Amino acid sequence: MNRQRLLLALLLIVAGWQAVQWWQLRPVRQSQGVLAADEPEQVASDAAPIQFDQYTLKPRASYRIRARVLSRKNYRLGREADLSPVDFALGWGLMSDSFIIDALDISQSGRFFWMHWDATAPAPESELMRHAANVHLIPASKVIRRQLAKIRPGQVVELQGLLVDAASNEGWNWNTSLTREDTGAGACELFWVQHAEVLLRGR
Numbered sequence: 001m002n003r004q005r006l007l008l009a010l011l012l013i014v015a016g017w018q019a020v021q022w023w024q025l026r027p028v029r030q031s032q033g034v035l036a037a038d039e040p041e042q043v044a045s046d047a048a049p050i051q052f053d054q055y056t057l058k059p060r061a062s063y064r065i066r067a068r069v070l071s072r073k074n075y076r077l078g079r080e081a082d083l084s085p086v087d088f089a090l091g092w093g094l095m096s097d098s099f100i101i102d103a104l105d106i107s108q109s110g111r112f113f114w115m116h117w118d119a120t121a122p123a124p125e126s127e128l129m130r131h132a133a134n135v136h137l138i139p140a141s142k143v144i145r146r147q148l149a150k151i152r153p154g155q156v157v158e159l160q161g162l163l164v165d166a167a168s169n170e171g172w173n174w175n176t177s178l179t180r181e182d183t184g185a186g187a188c189e190l191f192w193v194q195h196a197e198v199l200l201r202g203r
Helices: 002-024 079-083 125-130 142-150
Strands: 041-044 050-052 055-074 086-091 105-109 112-116 132-139 156-168 189-200
Touching (some): 055 112, 055 189, 132 142
Antiparallel strands (some): 050 055, 055 086, 055 156
């Protein structure tokens, strides 16, 4: 009986923790209209490699993006999670407009993100895809990690840092995309985040 009570107590603790996590990261609402108009800024970089734990990060480009967080997904298992504990699905241009976003079902899983809609897309599919990206975020410090952990879907953020290729001493590699025109496997940005700021918190 005591074991059953202990198991029940543990389940209640886990359920309570999950409820608190959901509440803290619940989506926010924004008004209609384009909230992040600019394209991401990317400039090729020849900066020196960065040693991060047992990984070497090779900078490929400096990167700055102002975008709306369409969705976020935390990861705790696997080698990739050692580097990148969270992915943000980000949208700019028409993909920062609530009129467009409210017509979409956006989800993330397995380091990818998907958009679904009913019979008719709210804009040409090519434009929807060109103005959104799934980004693997590598916090450059504990401070940045804590900042990223608090960002909620719907908020408009500014992120700055470097797009990088990652390699381990054992020969494992994880490379970044360098274009917003690609889709599918290999199309995500691997982003060493050195600055994170919430521009619009929403309600």
